[in-house]
Amino acid sequence: MGDTAIRVENVCKRYRIGQRQRYKTLRDALFGVMGTPFRGLGACLSGQGTSKSYQESDNFIWALKDVSFEVKRGEVIGVVGRNGAGKSTLLKILSRITKPTKGFAEIHGRVGSLLEVGTGFHPELTGRENIYLNGAILGIKRKDIDRRFDEIVAFAEVEKFIDTPIKHYSSGMYLRLAFAVAAHLEPEILLVDEVLAVGDVAFQKKCMGKMGDVAKEGRTVLLISHNMAAVENLCQRGVVLHQGQITYIGNQAEAIAQYLKSLSGNALSLMDRKDRIGSGAVRVVGIEVKDVHGNTLDSVASAQDLDLYLYFVTATGFRSRRVIASLLLKTQLDVPVFLHHNRLTGDEFGELPESGAFVCRLQRLPLPPSTYQITYSILADGECLDGITNAVEMTVVEGDFFGSGEVPPISHGVCLAEGRWRLLPGCAPSGLRRQS
Numbered sequence: 001m002g003d004t005a006i007r008v009e010n011v012c013k014r015y016r017i018g019q020r021q022r023y024k025t026l027r028d029a030l031f032g033v034m035g036t037p038f039r040g041l042g043a044c045l046s047g048q049g050t051s052k053s054y055q056e057s058d059n060f061i062w063a064l065k066d067v068s069f070e071v072k073r074g075e076v077i078g079v080v081g082r083n084g085a086g087k088s089t090l091l092k093i094l095s096r097i098t099k100p101t102k103g104f105a106e107i108h109g110r111v112g113s114l115l116e117v118g119t120g121f122h123p124e125l126t127g128r129e130n131i132y133l134n135g136a137i138l139g140i141k142r143k144d145i146d147r148r149f150d151e152i153v154a155f156a157e158v159e160k161f162i163d164t165p166i167k168h169y170s171s172g173m174y175l176r177l178a179f180a181v182a183a184h185l186e187p188e189i190l191l192v193d194e195v196l197a198v199g200d201v202a203f204q205k206k207c208m209g210k211m212g213d214v215a216k217e218g219r220t221v222l223l224i225s226h227n228m229a230a231v232e233n234l235c236q237r238g239v240v241l242h243q244g245q246i247t248y249i250g251n252q253a254e255a256i257a258q259y260l261k262s263l264s265g266n267a268l269s270l271m272d273r274k275d276r277i278g279s280g281a282v283r284v285v286g287i288e289v290k291d292v293h294g295n296t297l298d299s300v301a302s303a304q305d306l307d308l309y310l311y312f313v314t315a316t317g318f319r320s321r322r323v324i325a326s327l328l329l330k331t332q333l334d335v336p337v338f339l340h341h342n343r344l345t346g347d348e349f350g351e352l353p354e355s356g357a358f359v360c361r362l363q364r365l366p367l368p369p370s371t372y373q374i375t376y377s378i379l380a381d382g383e384c385l386d387g388i389t390n391a392v393e394m395t396v397v398e399g400d401f402f403g404s405g406e407v408p409p410i411s412h413g414v415c416l417a418e419g420r421w422r423l424l425p426g427c428a429p430s431g432l433r434r435q436s
Contacts (some may be wrong), residue, residue, distance in 0.1 A: 007105055010067070010068055014101045086243075091193050097113065109220065190220070190222070280385070283315075284388070303399045314353070325377070327360055371395045
């Protein structure tokens with residue numbers, strides 16, 4: 001237990017739905033206690049159970065179901081999942097804001113929580129007073145708060161307003177001060193919910209840098225975020241929550257892959273997609289990846305030659321000899337890898353038939369192993385005819401791109417580059433040669 005910072009054991013949390021539970025008076029409570037034995041006796045005599053099980057009740061919803069995991073001291077863990085998966089409920093239980101219905105959660109160390117904008121702040125107090133209030137709640141001595149005070153204020157960029165009641169702060173000022181207090185007062189365990197998405201881009205970048213510093217200092221961090229790049233860069237492990245249950249716990253890159261795979265698991269066919277754009281004069285009805293011999297592939301290998309088929313149908317009366325078919329490949333983190341279309345290569349299709357396929361040949365696929373998103377668009381004469389963002393996925397597995405049996409992971413770069421190395425003895429930069 002000495003190296004365990006957080007331990008969660010079979011935690012369940014249920015909430016009542018539908019109707020509100022009215023407040024009980026003292027008389028209600030007394031009658032309830034006195035009547036309980038008789039209600040139980042009547043239920044037994046009638047052959048019914050004394051109470052309806054949680055699972056059978058229609059008036060409750062489970063936010064968490066039998067969640068168990070451990071976080072070691074100094075670990076940075078990312079928790080990912082869809083909205084409503086139970087992520088925020090988990091952090092509220094760990095922060096002692098709410099109690100679990102069943103199970104328990106242990107915290108070994110001083111906790112700092114950043115669950116939503118302004119949590120733990122008193123609106124009538126000034127920014128200065130709230131810094132000291134939060135420090136006192138965390139059990140930090142006043143002299144230690146004094147030592148970090150200027151750094152907190154500078155990070156939050158609220159110097160001019162530090163003695164103003166925070167009820168007059170904007171949401172951005174609230175956020176900056178809340179994060180600065182949570183990150184700078186050096187709690188041993190930092191719990192961070194998806195609040196970093198509220199600030200502007202510059203502040204988000206600043207927060208990520210500070211989170212990286214916190215991680216390097218050996219403090220324990222539990223981070224909830226929909227920013228997959230932040231989870232991949234900051235975290236050592238990942239937890240995937242789905243409908244209140246853990247579906248994966250382990251390497252953060254694999255956790256991201258599992259989460260993104262769950263998002264596409266219920267993907268509609270292209271014919272059913274409602275997010276397509278364009279006039280509809282040409283519609284892509286299917287996409288397939290094939291090898292050069294025409295065999296359909298479930299996955300492709302780095303350095304493999306492949307053909308991407310965009311099967312299409314045209315509307316009656318459509319005529320154009322200037323059609324452009326375009327493909328954009330992106331990583332799972334939505335980072336563009338490359339764009340390819342027939343205008344780049346000077347290939348023309350001529351007048352389109354009623355149906356057919358645009359085929360893009362990619363030679364020596366320069367991609368490391370991962371899963372990629374394919375976005376397509378069809379244009380003609382400056383008009384968009386059809387397009388779907390993230391239409392399908394393409395899985396790339398390890399292939400012998402360099403002929404050495406080694407391929408770098410995608411974390412080291414989103415593209416593989418052709419190249420050769422050689423040694424030239426006795427060479428020096430031209431400036432150094434002139435000096436000698």
